[in-house]
Amino acid sequence: MIEQGMSRRSVLKGAVVAAAAAGVSVVAAAGPAHARGPRGAADTVVMNGKVLVMDRRRRRAEAVAIKDGKILAIGSNREITRLTAGGTQVVDAGGGTVLPGINDSHFHFGNSGLAIPPYTYSLAGTESIVAIQDVLRRAVADARAAGKPVETTFVRASGWNESRLNQVGQKLTRAHLDAVSDGYKIIAPEFSYHALIVNSAVLDLPEVKERIATASPELVPYIERDANGELTGVFREGAMSLVSVAPPWTPAEVAGSLDAAIAAVHSLGITSVTDPGVDAAMVAIYADRYRAGKLPLRVNLMLGGGRNPKALRAALDGFSPLRGIDPRWIRVGQVKLFADGVPTAARTAYLHEPYEGTNTRGSLTLDGATIEEQIRNLHTMIRTAIQAGFQVGTHATGDAAIDTVVQGYLAAMGRNSRRAALRNYVIHADLTPEATLRTMAAHGIGANFNATIKYLLGTDLYPVLGKERTDYQWPYRTALDLGVKVASASDAPVTPASWLQGVAGAVTRKSQFGDAVAGAAERISVEESLVTYTRTPAWQDHADGWKGTLQEGFVGDLCVVDGDVLGTAPEALPGLAVSTTIVGGEVVYDRTTSAARDAEPAVALVQGFSSERGKACLEDGMCCCRVSERALT
Template identity: 30%
Template sequence: MSNIISSDELGIDLILLNGKIITLDPWGTIAEAVAVRDGRIVKVGSTDEIKCLAGSRTRVIDLRGKTLLPGFIDSHEHCISKGLQADWVNCATPPMKSIDDIIKALAEKAAEKKEGEWIIGTWFDDTKLRENRFPTKHDLDRASTEHPIYLGRAGGHNAVANSLALKIAGISRDTPQPAGSRIEKDESGEPTGRLDELAAMNLVRGKIPSPSPEEATRIMVENWPRLEEELLSWGLTTIHEAHIKAPEALAYQKLLRQGKLRLRVGLMLDGMAPYKGYATSDLSRQGLCTGFGWSDKLRVIGVKLGVDGAMGSKTAYLNEPYEDEPDNVGISRVTLEELTEEIVKCHEAGLRVCIHAIGDRAIDMALDSLEEATKRKDWRDHRHRIEHAGLVWENQLEKMRRLGVHVSASIGFCYPIGDSHLEALGEWRMKGYYPMKSFRKYGIVAGGNSDGFGSNWAITGIYGCVTRKTLKGHILSKEEAIPVIDAIKVYTLNGAYLEGMEKEKGTIEPGKLADMIVLDKDVLTIDPDEIIDLKVLMTIIGGEIVYRRTE
């Protein structure tokens, strides 16, 4: 048999064969082998078909029956800014179990620092502490009264400050409540130290000396490789960065220029309250719109706006009060008028909005504003997004479908923190909790995310989609579970669709970017309970092997 051109002339860079390849193409094809050239997939087929394309410079990898799928796309995380937290005390619960554990860690940090220097702690979760409550300023004063202490809760919507920090921030019994937020006060009117939502938290945060923007950029660039390595080991090939300000955007551009950015990153630029007007005045004025890209690694995918808080800390904005707290329906950071004004401006400027809305009342506000925006200008394929979408009912799903609104669902919460959500919302509301099956039924494209919680984000989210199980073993509305193949789509094709890149990635088909991962077990056939333990053996981005498990 004589070929018209030799296999060397085909220039195939990489071949993976003898695998079980979940292509996610429209026909549901399971293939055996794939060939890659210049960063893209050129052919998918049987091992025999692909094998003969190998030339002398082709790298050939025998998958030995292992499962290969498109790289995971996580559609809402906050990654690069973690580089600024190297000096912070990680108070994640677990491993911390009690307020005493947190105090001990903060006191140890204080011992390393000069009097008056700030101590910053982060990631505590009151619902997982033995005491099942927020620490107070009195608790934190036990760690130090000579250092101001600021302790942020997981989720970024609440914090606790010690007495010195409150004093520096000028917070006293006489301080009025900042709009859209809360300074918690005890029965006598004295601040407890707890601060809910940005406007209150910023009173203290604004006093913490922060690195200059240039310094922040430098620190983030320096710390990125270590952070990125972990993301690659979880099989992530694209992340959507859910809140980018100038230093973060500059850090990513610097990494890209230096050839140090391996992940693909979609940026949601900062339009969050209380920076009202920032999104449109600064972004559209400068001609930035959705789809603007520096390369296929780094693109602007939208503007991040925010409505409410978080469920676990009971600040997500609800139509009905939290369980056992008849007076608490959560917090809205903006009025409907403010939100509508901002969304209309973005819509008119061709900027996709990515609206943080967790509670059902916040989602109502987001949808009302979006409805108004879509009336003003005909932009059919806007793909405006609701970020998180934690509590959603039929009438809202119907409205999303009608308006062409999609969601980045935090189904990754289900396993690590779903227990606290069950407690906050009550069993009766679980039908509307990240309703993955209903999203699909209404034709709403749902991507997945963990918003920084837990680890191994995509696999944890897929486990949540399929089993709806929490860490403690509760099942949060089994009827909203989806088949594993659809759960994989949540973290691949759907994520690509949310950023308008479904023709470029999200499946294994000829012409698409060669972003692929290899798993240690067959995700389609294992017991669903085993999904949580799946390991990524190899991660490939643009045809380059960027991660390989060694043990």
């Protein structure tokens, strides 16, 4: 029975286990199952697999037994067969790879279900303004066909890639949106979510005009204007708030969209997520779903700390610790802070040396009239959160911002061993200097990298950062060799949530747009990359004593991949499919069921169209126009 009291589902009826051939040599995770005495039959077993325990000894096995939501034993097929009985549910891995459940350690999950139609239309993968306009034209047509009034309707889209457009010599402006808006108001965040573009219908709103006219001095540089001083429609960082006038999602919309999001991540083998920057209302939504038995996913929640000490204090004062909820399902023990922006075409990351061809180094994005005041605010916020007992994860991408964050961590931790054990970490950590990585390793400060973003950008940032910095960006090899705890995350819905794509990205350092390698020196192995999606995220979650590896007593969270992950060419990994996902001993996803087939359009979105099924879905317009008919009904 799943730990939160959900009813047991038997979705693999009639599965048959082929007996293991004699003489197969397999190392059991905790010794031969039969050697530890009878303990009753397993509830669920996974047989005939290439089981990767993912512990430090790199052990292997063939089968896993689960009882009462926890791993009972790991061993050979023959050993695990002895733990079965008539009521045991059997999953045949068919020679595929069996892993601990994937832990996406930085995933804006509460918003991810809202990132697909009919809520939001995806611009991911568009390589030209024409392609962006095609998607927006369909979105507008859907809104009109649904009878949505022009006066009150916002058409939302997200995922356009400014760096990619720059590479092909194109600049997206509000005029391009106006051409296809048919009077509707359009708002479209860039894929990084550190910039957005709106059309003239939004800029003409009296509220928006007033906000722009009275914008504070620190926001003015982030309001983009053309050579004639006219608004282009692009707003960056804090200035995005000036045009964020679309009605907020209702709690009912957020809660309802979670069903599609949970189904989608289960299809990818994801069993745990860290949702960064949530507020008290989002915590309550998760808690309500848990109490209703509708949260078959482990969530680690980071409270949003805002951009000044007052905002952080308000967030901490407004949070009441959850009661009556197993922290293995919902944990609220972290605070997310922001230091800077992103080192893309937006040039809002804070660097030690200027961006290519400019005199600008970017800046911190916290409140403060000077850089010194911003640093004081950041360090005060870090100290406040740590003194309150919260683990801190801080968004920092530029090398100067990362150094500032690490200095703040060290100052706040001091010699207090309890504070040092909080496992604070740097989110994204794109350009962490080698000397800073050494400091992080010495003081137990982790890094949360994004190999999928590396795949999306590749060498596109050469004109922005130069070749040396672009190739170094996300220095996996250097960080691991120096002993830094490195977790990998999708940052979805900023990028697709396909961890297999992330593994491929960390191993090959190639982009979606070609075979050019961006930083061969920072490549890591497939197995090292898998650790960053399993064991290390569990460390980040303070959960390495009960999840992240497959060993006795740990939770029964498993992911079964069709194919040999370690034996497949890295470039081909994104084409592998997850066949089964198990959470707390319950099969929550089985690719052979009709429910899984019905959700394929939504699944293709989070996979990033890495499979032929996903590509066909995109080509026939399903993902942009019809996904809601199948995935959200």
